Amino acid sequence: MSPLIQVKNVTKKYGGLTANNDISFDVAENEILSVIGPNGAGKSTLFKMISSFVPTTSGEVLYRGERISNLKPHIVARKGVVRTFQETTIFKSMTVRESVVVAQHLRAKASLAGYFWGSKAAKEDVDAFGKYADELLEFLGMSPISNEQASNLPQGSLRALGIAIGLATDPKVLLLDEPFAGMNHDETMQMVDLVRSVRDERGVTVMLVEHDMPAVMNISDRIVVLNFGEKIAEGTPSEIQNNEKVIEAYLGSVDDEIGM
Amino acid sequence: MGFSGKQLMGVGIFLFVIFIGVPLIIAATGRWDFYYTLTSVALLAIASAGVWLTFYIGRINIGQGAFALIGAYVSAILVVKAGWSFWISLPAAGLFAALVAILIGLPILRLRGVYFAMITLVLTQVATLTALALPITNGAKGISSIPLPSGVSIFGIPLIPDFSSMENTKLAFYITACILMIVTYAALYRLVNSRLGHLCRSMQQNEELASSIGVNISYIRIVIFAISSFFGGIGGAMFGSIAQSVYPSSFQVADSVNFMLNCFLGGLGYVFGPMLGTLVLYFGWDLLFEFGKYQMLIYSTILILLIRFLPNGLLSLSIGKGDKK
Numbered sequence A: 001m002s003p004l005i006q007v008k009n010v011t012k013k014y015g016g017l018t019a020n021n022d023i024s025f026d027v028a029e030n031e032i033l034s035v036i037g038p039n040g041a042g043k044s045t046l047f048k049m050i051s052s053f054v055p056t057t058s059g060e061v062l063y064r065g066e067r068i069s070n071l072k073p074h075i076v077a078r079k080g081v082v083r084t085f086q087e088t089t090i091f092k093s094m095t096v097r098e099s100v101v102v103a104q105h106l107r108a109k110a111s112l113a114g115y116f117w118g119s120k121a122a123k124e125d126v127d128a129f130g131k132y133a134d135e136l137l138e139f140l141g142m143s144p145i146s147n148e149q150a151s152n153l154p155q156g157s158l159r160a161l162g163i164a165i166g167l168a169t170d171p172k173v174l175l176l177d178e179p180f181a182g183m184n185h186d187e188t189m190q191m192v193d194l195v196r197s198v199r200d201e202r203g204v205t206v207m208l209v210e211h212d213m214p215a216v217m218n219i220s221d222r223i224v225v226l227n228f229g230e231k232i233a234e235g236t237p238s239e240i241q242n243n244e245k246v247i248e249a250y251l252g253s254v255d256d257e258i259g260m
Numbered sequence B: 001m002g003f004s005g006k007q008l009m010g011v012g013i014f015l016f017v018i019f020i021g022v023p024l025i026i027a028a029t030g031r032w033d034f035y036y037t038l039t040s041v042a043l044l045a046i047a048s049a050g051v052w053l054t055f056y057i058g059r060i061n062i063g064q065g066a067f068a069l070i071g072a073y074v075s076a077i078l079v080v081k082a083g084w085s086f087w088i089s090l091p092a093a094g095l096f097a098a099l100v101a102i103l104i105g106l107p108i109l110r111l112r113g114v115y116f117a118m119i120t121l122v123l124t125q126v127a128t129l130t131a132l133a134l135p136i137t138n139g140a141k142g143i144s145s146i147p148l149p150s151g152v153s154i155f156g157i158p159l160i161p162d163f164s165s166m167e168n169t170k171l172a173f174y175i176t177a178c179i180l181m182i183v184t185y186a187a188l189y190r191l192v193n194s195r196l197g198h199l200c201r202s203m204q205q206n207e208e209l210a211s212s213i214g215v216n217i218s219y220i221r222i223v224i225f226a227i228s229s230f231f232g233g234i235g236g237a238m239f240g241s242i243a244q245s246v247y248p249s250s251f252q253v254a255d256s257v258n259f260m261l262n263c264f265l266g267g268l269g270y271v272f273g274p275m276l277g278t279l280v281l282y283f284g285w286d287l288l289f290e291f292g293k294y295q296m297l298i299y300s301t302i303l304i305l306l307i308r309f310l311p312n313g314l315l316s317l318s319i320g321k322g323d324k325k
């Protein structure tokens, strides 16, 4: 079976700084693939290129054989490749449910004008969005906070909301940038289960960037390791744990350690 | 759509006041000049509605005067030089303003915050200078003695009477302006509460997140700016028709600033904010006339205090949050 996502010789330069250098790897359908590496290794940059938030300097990213790099983010999202953000990025003055409803707009059958005039299709959409929002929030265990204003939520719930917004778009591939950041051990383990069930029950292929090594080792089918913009390793969690280069990269950096 | 009984009653009272209350009071007091004042308020409120809409996608628009001026000229030229009926020139003026907005918007709508605001601030001046320079706009002399709107009839059934044959054109213009204003705000209300409005809200709060969920933000920005300028063009065209003249100085930077202040004052979170803001600001200015040279000083001070202590606008006083959204 051909891979779902192909990262082909992708390079990103910011002036003199090479954030990603000639990175290549594949992601299979229904896989959970993690990208790890010390701070500044170029993980977020890679995700931003896959979702077309920044253009590549050279190389390309293919989704089902079709180029998705160097387009516009909304076009890539429409194809089904959706990212979440490392920083807390939410619709502050919307409630959880409103955010999840608005994120479903790609599924709309009625036109914008149809909504303006209140066409039948638009009414059906509105009902369907509301229903699906409730379902999704139930699935994510967020029903109790569905009417909370996003700006009032604690950090852990904000992460979950970011994922809920991403999921509401009905993606085929979800790119999660540090989804467990700021969560304690229990919350992280809950989230790990959740991400896994997103894959198992919704057939979403997941790519994630994470610093929490136990969580990464637990959740990933495969791992890609970046260091100073270079891909230094790729393999299953056990292969990565025993990889010399990886151990060196992590021991060499001050603020990170590979917790295995 | 579900309207609460309270909302329906509010709309009912509003319509009653506008179409029956005001004419009765004016007839009783003999203050016919009030029609002109209220007509102006209604038309300025239409242009302000457009500015409010650009706020809704997170852009500060200080350029509505340019589009009002464009609308006024387009209508005047179509009526005077091409012999069109005013009633056809009116939507044409709005559409032309929208077209210009699309052309200008393509490059400038990428800018955010003060940068966008600064550029729009220049637009009004550019429009004035263009009107001075072009042959078709007649330079500084402008276009004067524009005929009053002619009658409209379909299959011999008169829909709109000929304004020039009327005894009381003031009342006719007042009614026309009010109807236009009501249609504008009804459309605005629908828009804000429909999917387009929800997408605007998502963009206003976070453009990156909005594009990550597939919102074509540059397209929506253009659509909104075009609609906004359409309102400006309509308001301007109507003004020109009432004044029966258009000059390069008919709309100036100060007008653009006022359109923006109307929105601030009424409340950016409320669809009907700019309407109230326009009314209060217009009458506030007039009432302060007695203070002579201190008029501007007092006016500005009050505005600053209002914005300082009521950052969400006048409507935040009476309406619970999100009630009349």
Ligand SMILES: Nc1ncnc2c1ncn2[C@@H]1O[C@H](COP(=O)(O)OP(=O)(O)OP(=O)(O)O)[C@@H](O)[C@H]1O
Residues within 6 Å of the ligand: A014, A017, A018, A019, A037, A038, A039, A040, A041, A042, A043, A044, A045, A046, A086
């Ligand atoms: N817009 C930008 N302009 C210039 N340099 C940038 C830009 N974005 C990222 N960089 C640089 O590129 C390098 C990689 O950044 P990136 O955010 O991809 O790292 P990361 O692996 O996600 O790090 P972290 O784990 O801290 O999130 C860093 O040195 C960063 O300073």
Ligand SMILES: [Mg+2]
Residues within 6 Å of the ligand: A043, A044, A045, A086
């Ligand atoms: Mg990062």
